[in-house]
Amino acid sequence: MLRVDITKAIRDAVMAELAEVGYGRLSIEAVARRAGVGxxxxxxxxxxxxxxxxxIVSDVAGRSVPLPDTGSFAGDxxxxxxxVSRALQHRIASQIIPDLMAEASRNPQIAETLQKALRTHQQAVGEQLIGQAVSRGELPPGTDPDLAVDLLLGPLYWRLAVARTPLPGGYLDKMIVVVTAALKAAN
Amino acid sequence: MLRVDITKAIRDAVMAELAEVGYGRLSIEAVARRAGVGxxxxxxxxxxxxxxxxxIVSDVAGRSVPLPDTGSFAGDxxxxxxxVSRALQHRIASQIIPDLMAEASRNPQIAETLQKALRTHQQAVGEQLIGQAVSRGELPPGTDPDLAVDLLLGPLYWRLAVARTPLPGGYLDKMIVVVTAALKAAN
DNA sequence: CCACGACGTAACGGTTGCGTTCCGCCGTTC
DNA sequence: GAACGGCGGAACGCAACCGTTACGTCGTGG
Structure with a gap:
């Protein structure tokens, strides 16, 4: 019976408000105002x-990244x-994610939700990515998927969401070369 | 004329309050209450x-990391x-830094202050670190200091301040091996 | 055509915080 | 011992928001 267009307006308003003022300062009244709703x-x-x-957030974040399987590690x-870099360069994502991450350190419920929505999925991606590469012989067996995820997402997240420095041209290509070499050296 | 012990109490209270509720919800009244001050x-x-x-924050952050110069790249x-990992595992730092980073994306003044206090110094460290290694012949000339900093701090920050996953034993050692290999491969 | 229910608006009392002001206390300085 | 000034405490008027309630409107289904 709840009107779906109203629900949609509220969801959009929450995301926008979250990006603009952050969770700490988000107020129901402001959401209502922005959504044009009581x-x-x-x-x-x-x-x-x-x-x-x-x-709302877990719903949006639940639309997860598809697992890559291009046939080669470099392609994956x-x-x-x-x-990931495209996602992190979207204004709303790059504002909301660090904010909620910071908030998660104080609020167990937020932490759990983000854990479920992001971290778990990342681990799955990492395991699939590395597993495929190992079975293709592109990486030595025993390569640590967690370390791989850290090496890939850490720098990207750092640059895009934290330091907010634009990616220089060729940065991603260099990352591919560099991370591949790193993982091979990890033994 | 302002009493220094009072000033100190306020500074401590601000840091504690910042860690506990974040910048968005930090209130002067709460700081005064916590500091036992009017x-x-x-x-x-x-x-x-x-x-x-x-x-207060820029004062604390200004006590910067000493530039490492141990004689070898691995040692540095x-x-x-x-x-860095020790600093990021301190409760207060690991709460405050992500919070202010998120806040910085909305507040130019905060962004500028953090930029000055952190990023600039990181670049200096990176340049010195890589410069030394290159002149020792441990890394090829032309190695990108920015990329190096990203590869080092990104994963650490990601794990400690964002994902809040503890560092497995030997993680740092593995990082050293891996990053060294990565930078050599970067050409 | 009527009843239902979601809707927006407005108001409620209560809480919190702002930035300011005034007061009386007390240690320091001269 | 008197003047000064920082101190805590209390209160100010103002604003924002909380979560709830009452009311009138309007579209839809029966």
Missing amino acids: KTAIYRRWNNKLEMVLE LQLLLMI | KTAIYRRWNNKLEMVLE LQLLLMI
Whole structure:
């Protein structure tokens, strides 16, 4: 019975507001104003701010990155880096993710939700990526998928979401070369 | 004339409060309560919340990491990783830094301050580290210091401040091997 | 055509924080 | 011993937001 267009407007408003002021300063009233909606419409759907944000964010984040399988490790890497870097360069994502990550260190519920939505999926991607490369003989067996994920996502996240420095041309290509060499050396 | 013990109490309270609730929810009144101090004592020192936080944080962050120079690239790396990982595992730092980083994406003043306090210094460290290694012949000339910093700090920051996963034993040693191989391969 | 229910608006009392002001206390300085 | 000034405490008016409620409107289904 709840009107879907209203729900959509609220969801969009929450994401926008989250990007603009962050979770800490997000208020239900501001969301309602931005969505052009009464507070009642919001409280009819969720009980409070935390519940609302968690539901909306985990829904958006749940649309997960497809597992790459291009036939070569370099190809997989290139695809993955492209997808992730593109996502992290989107204004909303690059504002919301660090904010919620910081918030997660104080709020176990947020932490758990993000863990579920992001970290778990990353591990799966890492294991598949490395597993494929090992079985193709491109990487030595025993290569650590966690380390690989750190080496790939760490620098990207650092640059794009933290330092907010643009990626120089050829950066991703260099990353591919460099990470491949690194993983081979890891024994 | 301002009493230094009061000033110290306020500074400590700001850092603690910043770690506990984040910049967005930090209130002058809470700082005063925690410091056991009147609001007047705070307003006598700073004009508002932003000014106060910026001054205090940039002061703390200004006590910068010493530039490593142990005689070998591996030694320099080990020292640097030790220092940084130790710092990022401190509760207060690992709460405050991501929070302010996220806040920086919305507040140019915070961004500028952090840039000055952290990024600039990191670049200096990176250039010195790589410069030394190159002149020793341990790395090929033309090695990119920025890439090196990304490869070192990105994964560490990712694990410690974002994912909040503990460092497995031997992680740092593996990082050293891996990053060295990576930089040699970068051409 | 009527009942239902989601909707927006407005108001509620209560809480929190802002930045400011005034007060009385007390240690320092001269 | 008197003047000065930083101190804590209390209160100010103002604003924002909380979560809830009452009300009138409007579209849809029966």
